[in-house]
Each structure stands twice: as C-alpha cells, then as structure tokens.
Amino acid sequence: MISIINYGVGNVRAFLNIYEKLGCKAQLLDHPDQFKSTTKLILPGVGHFDYAMLKFREFPLYDAICDHVLNKKMPILGICVGMQMMAHRSEEGKEKGLGWLDAEILKFDKNKIPYKPHTPHMGWNEVIIKNQNKLLNGFPRMSNFYFLHSYYISCNDSSQIVATSEYGIKFTSIVNYKNIYGVQCHPEKSHHFGIKLLENFSKI
Secondary structure (H helix, E strand, C coil), X not given: CEEEECCCCCCHHHHHHHXXXXXXXXXXXXXXXXXXXXXXXXXXXXXXXHXXXXXXXXXXXXXXXXHHHHCCCCCEEEECHHHHCCCCCECCCCCCCCCCCCEEEEECCHHHCCCCCCCCEEEEEEEEECCCCHHHCCCCCEEEEEEEECEEEEXXXXXXXXXXXXXXXXXXXXXXXCCEEEECCCHHHCHHHHHHHHHHHHHC
16 A cells, blocks of 8 residues: 555645556555555645755654664655655755755756746756666656656765766756655656556655
C-alpha cells in the first residue's frame, strides 16, 4: 500500500487517481492505524519551503513517519517541495530541513537564465539520466517532465544524483539515497513519463 502523506500541502488526489488507474493500492495517510498496511510513502509539496516544513512538523504523524523512514527504512518519494524538504536547508526560508539528504536548496541565479520570465522554471523540460536507478527503469536516457519551481537541490554527495536537467545551469532533478527518493518535477502532471515513474516507485 502506497500512502500519500496528507499534511495539507500538495495535490494528493492526483496521486490517488493515477494509482487507481494503475491498479495499485494507495491511500491518504492521516491516521496511525494506516501504517499497518503502508509499504511506501509519498511526500508531496508545493509553495513556500518554510510553510511546508511547519505544516509537516505540525502533522500528528510526523514522528512516526520519520521513524518509518529513518529506522524502518521504508521507501519514500518526495515531490517538488517535498523533495526540497529532505535537504538540510533552503535559501527560500529560515526553517531547518529534514536533513535526510546531504544537500541544500539554492535559488536560480536570474543572471544565468536567458529566458523570460526568468523564474519560476515552469513547463516541460528534459530529464537526463546520470546514474541508473530503479525509479527510472525502462526510461530512455532523456525524457520530458513538467516543472514549476524557483529553487533547486544542490547535492554535496554526487552519488545521490540520479538525473539532471538544465535551466540556465545544469541542476539535479532526481535524487536517491538508500530508501529516500526525490524528484523536482511533477510526475502527476507529466503524462506517460510521470505515470511510469510513479508505477516504478510502487515496485521498489
């Protein structure tokens, strides 16, 4: 059972709809009894880093989620701001991140972006595989995903980088460290490639 963390941030229903079409069992996680059937977690996120971090830490299941991820090694997929929250910190705010990934979140330098509007990075962009990973099984080296963000993840450990994209600079768009996965793009808005990525996560 894939449990989508229902902490009040992110389009959780979109993930339920995709998994329903795939025939995969999924639920919104908002009660401790649901951990009994949970095998994987999805941490969605949109908007401001500090707002999402505060909402997540206020979520009644926050401690239990951390225990399942860090101690029980349950696979988790962070999406957009949900991935950024897994880093140590973000230039977008003052709240501490989860520190699950050895990384920090940086703002795009508008001077290096030749396109207008410079930020946010919005629309379709190529994702280029750098390290083979179960999350991208069956994918070509380059595939298209939908993005909407003004900040990006900078990994201190290059082994955590699964795929990169380019927007003025080359930036990391997919990461993995042990049972912790993250994508900067929005798979729920990325049509067949996004559906395939979510299906792959269900099989990890």
